[in-house]
Amino acid sequence: xxxxxxxxxxxxxxxxxxxSLDDRERRALVDGLAPxxxxxxxxRPVELTVVVQAQVRPWRYPPTCDFLYGEWLxxxxxxxxxxxxxxxxNLAIMIPMTxxxxxxxxxxPPAELLDPVPPGDIAxxxxxxxxxxxxxxxxxxxxVLLTFARIWATLATGEIKSKDAAADWAxxxxxxxxxxVLEHAKQLYLTRRYSEEAAWSDELMAQLPSHVDTVLAExxxxxxx
Numbered sequence: 359x360x361x362x363x364x365x366x367x368x369x370x371x372x373x374x375x376x377x378s379l380d381d382r383e384r385r386a387l388v389d390g391l392a393p394x395x396x397x398x399x400x401x402r403p404v405e406l407t408v409v410v411q412a413q414v415r416p417w418r419y420p421p422t423c424d425f426l427y428g429e430w431l432x433x434x435x436x437x438x439x440x441x442x443x444x445x446x447x448n449l450a451i452m453i454p455m456t457x458x459x460x461x462x463x464x465x466x467p468p469a470e471l472l473d474p475v476p477p478g479d480i481a482x483x484x485x486x487x488x489x490x491x492x493x494x495x496x497x498x499x500x501x502v503l504l505t506f507a508r509i510w511a512t513l514a515t516g517e518i519k520s521k522d523a524a525a526d527w528a529x530x531x532x533x534x535x536x537x538x539v540l541e542h543a544k545q546l547y548l549t550r551r552y553s554e555e556a557a558w559s560d561e562l563m564a565q566l567p568s569h570v571d572t573v574l575a576e577x578x579x580x581x582x583x
Contacts, residue, residue, distance in 0.1 A: 364522075365551045368405040368428065371463070372456050374471040375410050378424050384440035387427060396429040403429040407452060414453065417473040419482060421449040430498065450475050450483025455518055477516055484509040485581045488574070495570070499558060500543040506573045507540060513580040521547055528573065536569040538562060 379387070387406065395404040408425035423446035427435070435441065454475050456468050465471075475483075488509070495502045508524035511517070519527060525544040529537055539562050546555055558566075 364547055365549060365554075368403045370405045370452075371407070372452065372468075373406065373408045374414075374465075374468075375408055375424065376412075378410050378443060379408060381440070384425060384442075387425065388435055388440045391427050392432070392435075395427075396432070405429075407449075409449065411471055414449065415471070415473045417453075417475060417479070419450065419479045420445040420447055420486070421453075421483075422446065423449055430494075447483040447486035450479045451512070451518060454480060458518075480516075480518070481513055481581065484512055485577065488577070492570075495566075499566070500546045500555070503540055503543040503569070504547055506570070506577070510573055510577050510580070513577060531576075532569075532572065535565070536572045539565050539569045 387408075391404055391406060394401060396402075404427065406425070406427040407423060409421070410424050413422045413424070422443055424443045425441050426446065427441060431441065453472050457472060457474065460467055460469070462468065488506075491502050491505055504521040504525055507528035508519060508521060511519050511524040511527045515527070522544055525540055525547075529540055529544075532540065542558070542562055
């Protein structure tokens with residue numbers, strides 16, 4: 359499902375905690391991650407997600423994330439301080455991926471700590487995250503387009519595909535005029551770090567609204583069904 363590490367892939371780590379982190383622990387995590395994560399140190403970005411077991415097991419929706427660190431949050435963290443607990447629909451996708459990966463770095467297997475997520479809540483998690491993705495589109499175009507493709511594929515098939523596999527699935531179903539932007543996003547994902555990505559051409563940017571409208575319409579149709 360994860361498709362392996364690509365040039366711009368994060369190292370994704372989920373921690374299942376017995377308690378909510380206190381302010382000292384939150385600051386220690388930020389101070390420890392900031393110097394070692396991302397392009398500033400020629401290392402892979404780290405995405406660290408902490409959940410409190412009692413808040414996700416037994417499973418309920420919406421799930422709460424106790425702490426989330428990622429490179430895209432670096433400026434926000436610098437301005438506002440360490441991440442705090444908040445609802446996170448995307449956990450409905452991340453937890454099934456963690457269970458499927460079944461690769462504990464320490465402690466028991468994920469299935470002993472986390473409950474399966476019902477298909478209906480996986481779908482809700484996909485759809486509820488769309489407004490934030492739309493807001494991120496101008497600054498994170500490739501990743502948002504690939505995530506939209508994954509949401510569409512997940513709603514249609516019930517399977518959470520890797521980003522490139524989801525792009526292939528979507529490309530086979532898109533009208534020809536709406537394919538180039540996703541084809542470009544997929545190629546960037548497979549071959550380029552974010553620092554190596556050139557600005558998108560005017561031609562591709564002109565095609566972007568139609569592509570997004572088409573994919574979101576398909577997602578909306580499936581979500582209503």
